[in-house]
Amino acid sequence: MRVKRGLAEMMKGGVIMDVVTAEQARIAEDAGACAVMALERVPADIRRDGGVARMSDPEMIESIQAAVRIPVMAKARIGHFVEAQILEALGVDFVDESEVLTPADEAHHIDKFAFTVPFVCGATNLGEALRRISEGACMIRSKGEAGTGNIVEAVRHLRSILGDIRRLSQADSAEQFDWAKKLQAPLPLVQEVARTGRLQVPLFCAGGIATPADAALAMQLGAEAVFVGSGIFKSDNPAPRAKAIVEATTHFRDAHILAKVSRGLGAPMIGIGMDEINESQRYASRGW
């Protein structure tokens, strides 16, 4: 577990960028991404196209692995352990068991202890995060709402997870039993969070980051790194925006640097208001 969690530790303070081609992967690496997520369509396009979203073609993942030296992540459907086995066989550095793809199992997530490759999973609240950790996830990312360019859901999920950690830290030993029941999470994990005041694995933010200020907001709220999906390659000018988001993630408390890097980036992705998306089209509600 130490080796698996170790790679998540190394990605802290960094930006993980969604890429769909080797060319985009090189742009991401040139901009200072600490890893790339190889996928066939960015979430904004998955949302637009509809249909079933699956693991990417191995050939496409291999072309991205050949193009960059930074770690390469890839997505498997929730519960689709065979897609995860294939990704492990391809030598991807991290598997994202992701709600952005169409779930393959409506009751079970993947047993992530059965793998050598580490997994990241999404969560909208502390109970969900601890259930994923109990299944072997080595990194949690707040889900946000992928493909919207709208940060509001990411903020809601980060505030929910971190706010509950702060409240749980104040709970006495008797109250911790009640917390475990309410969170529907294993008691030992709940007790550990109460004692340490933090999750057992790194907490990153995903879903809706479109600007340097969005990335810095996630970091100031307490995320330890950020994922940017559609926000870079759906914007007018991906390379400078990618670099600006990398710098904003490092200098997240320095408003002068944030002002400097936010200048002249062209139009961000247009984005979608939450009231424009039906409940059934919300990815964050996938997973249990």
Added chain:
Amino acid sequence: MNKQIGILALQGAFASHASYITELGHSPQEVRTPRDLGGLDALIMPGGESSTMSQLLESSGLFEPIQAAIVGGLPTFGTCAGMILLAREIVDGRLDQCCFDAIDITVRRNAFGRQIDSFEADIDTVMGDFHGVFIRAPRIESVGEKVEVLGTYGGEPVLVRQANVLAASFHPELTGDARLHEYFINSVVTTKEK
């Protein structure tokens, strides 16, 4: 005596190093811009992605002042990506990747393979057995004559020192064992004062 230990905090596992420094009774100082370098007794470069850190060293304006400080004798300790940044030469890095040329070693980036090839192993060091975590680790391919080998794994150097610079290809910050940081502060940092 309490020392001010800078931790390069551009990207990577800087927070784990900072908690060791606090545990040892010293004060960690996160370094992101040149003004954070003032008053430091030493500097630690953490693990992370060396190409990311290399670009942020340039854009933040930190590269030149750090290089000058190391040449001026600032005790510096790099782990994994931090070791890559301190090396004389990087093999298999990006063409534009910069390094400080602060220790006479040649380092191959990500030499052991992908994450599924990452491993843990016991290392022989001058301070006895040490448990090493190697994450997509670099390999020290050659060491110059002024470099002292302080730790080996399978006969290969994994912990090296040249004057004020200490470098490890593994991650002492992930195992809860602060002996190497203690060695850095007691031997490398204190030697400088004598």
